[in-house]
Amino acid sequence: MTPAAHPPIPAPRVGVLLVNLGTPDAPDAASVRRYLAEFLSDRRVVEIPQLIWQPILRGVILRTRPKKSAHAYGLVWTNEGSPLAAITARQAAALQAAWPDLTVDWAMRYGNPAIGERLQAMKDAGCERILIAPLYPQYCAATTATANDAAFAALAKMRWQPAVRTLPPYHDESAYIGALKESVEAQLAALDFAPDAIVASFHGMPLRTLELGDPYHCHCRKTARLLGEALGRELVVAFQSRFGRAKWLEPATDTTLAALPGKGVKRVALVAPGFSADCLETLEELAIRGRETFLAGGGERFAYLSCLNDSAPGTEMLRNIIGSELAGWARTA
Numbered sequence: 001m002t003p004a005a006h007p008p009i010p011a012p013r014v015g016v017l018l019v020n021l022g023t024p025d026a027p028d029a030a031s032v033r034r035y036l037a038e039f040l041s042d043r044r045v046v047e048i049p050q051l052i053w054q055p056i057l058r059g060v061i062l063r064t065r066p067k068k069s070a071h072a073y074g075l076v077w078t079n080e081g082s083p084l085a086a087i088t089a090r091q092a093a094a095l096q097a098a099w100p101d102l103t104v105d106w107a108m109r110y111g112n113p114a115i116g117e118r119l120q121a122m123k124d125a126g127c128e129r130i131l132i133a134p135l136y137p138q139y140c141a142a143t144t145a146t147a148n149d150a151a152f153a154a155l156a157k158m159r160w161q162p163a164v165r166t167l168p169p170y171h172d173e174s175a176y177i178g179a180l181k182e183s184v185e186a187q188l189a190a191l192d193f194a195p196d197a198i199v200a201s202f203h204g205m206p207l208r209t210l211e212l213g214d215p216y217h218c219h220c221r222k223t224a225r226l227l228g229e230a231l232g233r234e235l236v237v238a239f240q241s242r243f244g245r246a247k248w249l250e251p252a253t254d255t256t257l258a259a260l261p262g263k264g265v266k267r268v269a270l271v272a273p274g275f276s277a278d279c280l281e282t283l284e285e286l287a288i289r290g291r292e293t294f295l296a297g298g299g300e301r302f303a304y305l306s307c308l309n310d311s312a313p314g315t316e317m318l319r320n321i322i323g324s325e326l327a328g329w330a331r332t333a
């Protein structure tokens, strides 16, 4: 029997915390500056000694980039806020509806809602077992590992920690490849043209990270190969969003799109399989600027194909891969 003065203990629950990269609170320069300061100060993201990097970040990048990025965010912002946050919230809601006995929540690695804040809320609600699920199909230290680092840093401050598991990369899982195939085929069927090529654009990374042993590039290549096999046609692979002066993974998406028309590829469909939710990098950089680049290079038709988001195949895929990791903790079938 618990003594009368004992604090109430909630019934034990199992929780799932979906995590994505992060996003500013609003599409204005001050919010973007706050977000970029946190993001680009992460040593997992920019691996330059802080003594050298911080003066460049504070003295140059945070003085110029926020205004430009805020404009770009303004082009894709929705009534529900940043697309990345809004879609992640909908993915969590869809899983919560499928699994009423579990607690499903979501957080952002940078900005809000913060990982530590949501983990504490889940623990307070009785979650004694929590699956931390960074929604990156391809493992990367700059995304997967830093999301887990932030979760572990929050756990380090808890007296009574929940038990935790982390979601492994799922770049070659049949549920993921199958969902991409279904989504791409449905979107291709709705087009009024047949593309000469399908370009798969993944977020880029400094080439050095590959040389240091990060498997991200290999995971991206394998995803593209498997998706190509599933679709029955080879994909053109490219890496987008180069940042800074170092050499990044190649070929770059923008130069690839500019060069394709010259090789006779006049009609293109572009898919971004590494993003579990549409965001600035897909909606502005690919769907808007990518289109402009391709048409300026002599292309005739361009279609951007949406990410899995909270579509039926996307939600089914998340149920499958997350459900597997909950084995022994909860029944999710």
Ligand SMILES: C=CC1=C(C)c2cc3[nH]c(cc4nc(cc5[nH]c(cc1n2)c(C)c5CCC(=O)O)C(CCC(=O)O)=C4C)c(C)c3C=C
Residues within 6 Å of the ligand: 021, 022, 023, 024, 045, 046, 065, 069, 082, 084, 136, 140, 142, 143, 203, 204, 205, 206, 241, 243, 274, 275, 278, 279, 280, 281
């Ligand atoms: C999906 C995987 C991602 C990897 C790998 C990644 C690495 C990486 N990114 C930057 C710099 C920036 N990324 C920005 C936005 C952004 N990046 C990802 C995903 C990956 N990044 C997403 C989903 C987003 C969109 C966020 C949103 O709000 O929609 C930005 C900010 C935008 C801008 O100012 O252009 C920067 C900067 C680096 C340096 C890096 C690896 C070292």
Ligand SMILES: [Fe+2]
Residues within 6 Å of the ligand: 203, 241
């Ligand atoms: Fe990025």
Ligand SMILES: [Fe+2]
Residues within 6 Å of the ligand: 241, 281, 285
């Ligand atoms: Fe970008």
